[in-house]
Amino acid sequence: IDFIISDYNMPYLTGTELLHRIRLDRKLRDIPFLMITAEANMEVVAEAAEVDVDAYMTKPFVTAALEQKITELLDQAAHPGQVTLLLRRAQELEEEGKLDEALAAVAKAGASSPTLSRPFREMGRLLLKKNDLPNSLAAFQKATELNRLDVTSYHGMGQIFFQMGRIDKAIDNYSRAMTISPRHAERALDFARLLLQQDKATEASRVMRLAFKINSNDPDMKERLTRFCADHGLHDLTIKASREILKQDPGRAKVLGYLGIALCKKGLFNEGVLTLEKAAAENEPDPELWIALAQAYLAMRMTGRAEKWAARAIRMAPDNEKARAIYDACL
Structure with a gap:
């Protein structure tokens, strides 16, 4: 391969994601890479620069301009x-x-x-x-x-x-980096984590919403972002993101658990316990899910069901203090 021309917008990954993978490959990383984009904004330019794009062109352009750019890049490759x-x-x-x-x-x-x-x-x-x-x-x-x-x-x-x-x-x-190039999931996670450490949940939620928007076509990354939101108490965002993911892929059992726990945290117990029951049935044995169910049923004053799920968690994790506290509260 002597030269690569790639559009920025593609069905399964962007041009910069493709370039990032190429730059990680020893055999391919020095191949000249020309990116074509219809987006002449700073975000796209900065994103491409982060992965060391050789050049980019904005559509529309004439054939002569494309030929000239290819010639220039091939010459640079031949005479670095x-x-x-x-x-x-x-x-x-x-x-x-x-x-x-x-x-x-x-x-x-x-x-x-x-x-x-x-x-x-x-x-x-x-x-x-x-x-x-x-x-x-x-x-x-x-x-x-x-x-x-x-x-x-x-x-x-x-x-x-x-x-x-x-x-x-x-x-x-991090804020400067996100302002220049917001299309970076790892940076968004790092930045949101810092904001949460400073009790800036509103700002962190804003960063995560942007991350979800940018990664809308990457279900694995969306699930990872959802897990981050669930772990850090961003319940509204967890609910919204989980529902979107499950609409596209109902088989993501872990996401069911994130959704059920977030619903219960928001006091939406009826929908929450139904979701958690489904998650418990579809996931591998998970004491944390069972404890979440026990907590929710206890809050609903359904002590029989709360005791059942707390007991199941205790059988798998006998030293779990949270499960034992719920079980004792049911007696």
Whole structure:
């Protein structure tokens, strides 16, 4: 394969998702990649830049312009510049576990082209991998000084400030990264987690809604996002997302459990226990589901059913204090 042209909008994955997979493949990662998009907005451009797209074109365009762009990229591939060669060598050294040598190659790349942000971004990433937080932070900061849209560096600084315990700074940098490029599920989870730690549930819900919208065609990621919402008490969002997932794929038994628990947390016990009963029947034995059922039935003053589910949980997990407390309350 000498060249790849891909549309951004495709049925099962986006052009950037395809490019991300290609960049992870040693045999394919250096193939020139031209992305075609009808969306000329900053979000798409930033998303493509995060995975090192070689070039992109916005539709509509004339054939001559496409031919010229292909010729330019093929020429660049045939005659790579010094920075490209040094960064490729750094990647190879990193894969061999030679981080110090990789850093030296990246430093040379930065010295040869001091106005490019990518060498400093790579330096920050490698230093972070070595857990050298102060120098990693300095490298990422340099990258953002050179390129205010270097979203990966803002993300990196968010990670570093979080590790340093400087939560406000971490939130600020994650917020900048999300503003520039909101189409990143892992970043959304990290950012929402930080917001929740600061008791900013409304803002966290807003971030998660955006993540659901962006990943609307990825059922596995949607289930993961739903689990996050369920685990962190975002009950309204858990209910909405679970219903959407189950409408598309009724066989996702785990999601039934998330939905049932969230319904009960919101006081919607009648629908909640029916959903949890179904989840308990379709999932592998799960004491947490049984305890949720016991709690719900106890709240409904249906002690016989509460006792039944609490007893089942105790048989599987005899030391579970929550199950024992519910069981004792039923006596």
